Amino acid sequence: MKTSEKKEKISRKTIQRLTMYLKCLEKFSPDDYISSEEMGVLLGVTAAQIRKDFSSFITNIETCIGIRGKGYNVKCLYEMIENILGINKQNNVIIVGAGKLGNAILLEGDIEKPRFNIVGIFDITKSRIGKEYKGIKISSVSDIPKIASEQRIDMAIITENKSIAQQVTDIVTQSGIKAILNMTSLEIKVPRDVVIEHIDLNRKLQELNYWKEKAE
Amino acid sequence: MKTSEKKEKISRKTIQRLTMYLKCLEKFSPDDYISSEEMGVLLGVTAAQIRKDFSSFITNIETCIGIRGKGYNVKCLYEMIENILGINKQNNVIIVGAGKLGNAILLEGDIEKPRFNIVGIFDITKSRIGKEYKGIKISSVSDIPKIASEQRIDMAIITENKSIAQQVTDIVTQSGIKAILNMTSLEIKVPRDVVIEHIDLNRKLQELNYWKEKAE
DNA sequence: TAGATTGTTAATCGATTAACAATC
DNA sequence: TAGATTGTTAATCGATTAACAATC
The missing domain is CATH 1.10.10.10 (Winged helix-like DNA-binding domain superfamily/Winged helix DNA-binding domain)
Structure with missing residues (x-):
């Protein structure tokens, strides 16, 4: 077949x-x-x-x-x-948002290594750009289109601040990246041909609370 | 009623x-x-x-x-x-693991404030204990039982390193805390009367990958 | 061969949707 | 009153489970 x-x-x-x-x-x-x-x-x-x-x-x-x-x-x-x-191959992933959360995922997120390969980390904040973590240098979000045109980027993990999460995601999707993992508390919108999954800590805590009270 | x-x-x-x-x-x-x-x-x-x-x-x-x-x-x-x-009240939450991830959640996790009130952050690593973030001092995991006996702790978010996640969770559950949010990649086990929710980044990425390939 | 466990079908269970009388 | 939208029932759809013939 x-x-x-x-x-x-x-x-x-x-x-x-x-x-x-x-x-x-x-x-x-x-x-x-x-x-x-x-x-x-x-x-x-x-x-x-x-x-x-x-x-x-x-x-x-x-x-x-x-x-x-x-x-x-x-x-x-x-x-x-x-x-x-479809994970029997290497997937290139970028992290968008080099604050504490992005940093935590890069450095202690236990991302499965050859399967999900973090190839870049980006931020919008000037003062963060240029710093290096784990051999990966923080680049400007505005460089995403260029980098995405040079190499295949399979997914982006959004860890930017809530206030600019939509804005940076728009850049990501406009660069042709088709899969987004949203780790912000903002309900990010993406074009119909882009798939998105949300990890919403508050919603998880709310759910957890229900089950806890129910068990009592 | x-x-x-x-x-x-x-x-x-x-x-x-x-x-x-x-x-x-x-x-x-x-x-x-x-x-x-x-x-x-x-x-x-x-x-x-x-x-x-x-x-x-x-x-x-x-x-x-x-x-x-x-x-x-x-x-x-x-x-x-x-x-x-059951979230029409204040829930006291502790973070167990003061590494990058715990720190990120405390400082930029956008946890809904009066609803989920972070009352403590704990670690097992000696060198981290005593440091202060956002007015909250990092305490030793071994202090959890004492603190849990002094005030109501509704939930614990586990952000410790995978290798000791089970061990610290055991202390948490033995302290009478009945709800756990597991943010490690370890499949933590808890007693039957404790509710647990897992946020597993790798599993989310795997799922996302499937939907991405399917959409193509 | 006898024991174990698959792959699959049919039965059950639960969740979603359509439709509409009730009523603001 | 007329228009809108609820709350609910019945119909549909999908997911889970039980059961068992097939077969290693």
Whole structure:
């Protein structure tokens, strides 16, 4: 099967679980075999759920998959999920906002290294530009279009101050970058052909509070 | 109706949307009226969805609610949602991990101020203890039990290094703190009576990558 | 072969949407 | 009253689970 063939649609819920399965598999040796039952217990998911999730792409991509009576080979399964998610390659990421948050993500964000490769950090504040962290020099946000034209930038993580987050994101999207991770508390708007995910600390705290009170 | 009466169960999806509605309402004047239609357009949700979400607690809590032909009063609706989420009061939060990430959240995390009140920041590293940020002094993680016994701590945000995240979380939960926001890449385990939410940057990037490739 | 576990189908469950009477 | 929009019911859609034949 050609990779160009359109994939069947996989639900958002399934995609979220795939990233969870991936993380779980990292604890095992590549040669191990793991059953859906075993994995389900570890992750608090039913075995049926797991097999169902896998079945949604078994028919699409010819690849090794579970062996009846034995389970799934860890390495095979891992690579298949990586494949589905499209993370079996190096993705170039930039951080936009070199304040404390951007800096924290760059230096102690535990970003998976060869998979997500941070190739630049940018800021709008003159006084920050030129400083170097971890061998990466802070550049001006106004340089993003130029840099994006020179090398493939797959994603941008927005860590700028809320007040200018929309403004810098506009520069990012105008530079042709198609994926944004928004870490500001502003509800950033992007053109329809750009995908965006939001990490909103306040909303998470609000949710957490509900579950806490409910549990009491 | 007493507040002690057990609430009907509201789905996780609905709770997530409630935090979204709250954020949306903040853009309006308290005296405004907003219709489900109007709000739906702003948020990319159907009007029916919104009314359905609201209806799940209309019958539970006697409060002002929508007016037919007119819509919902912003202030009323806002307060009702705050009430449901249990965030109509001050929640005391501690940050555990005074590295770059903890520091970033404390100083530029845009945490909603009176609602989530950061009352302490802790670290395990001797050299960091005693430093002061924003009027809050970094204390030793070993002081958490004592501090938690002196004042109500509603939540802890874990920003410690991955390698010791489980260890410090154990101290937190043993101190009687019942809600954890895990910002490390470690899958922290907590006792069954503690609620936990995870913010995992790598998993978010993986998801984002899938949607990006799918959109292409 | 016997035991284990897959892949898949059908049944169940839950969440979303459409439609509309109620009513401001 | 006429227009607008709610609150709710019933219909639809999608996701999860149970069950089991297939097969390693």
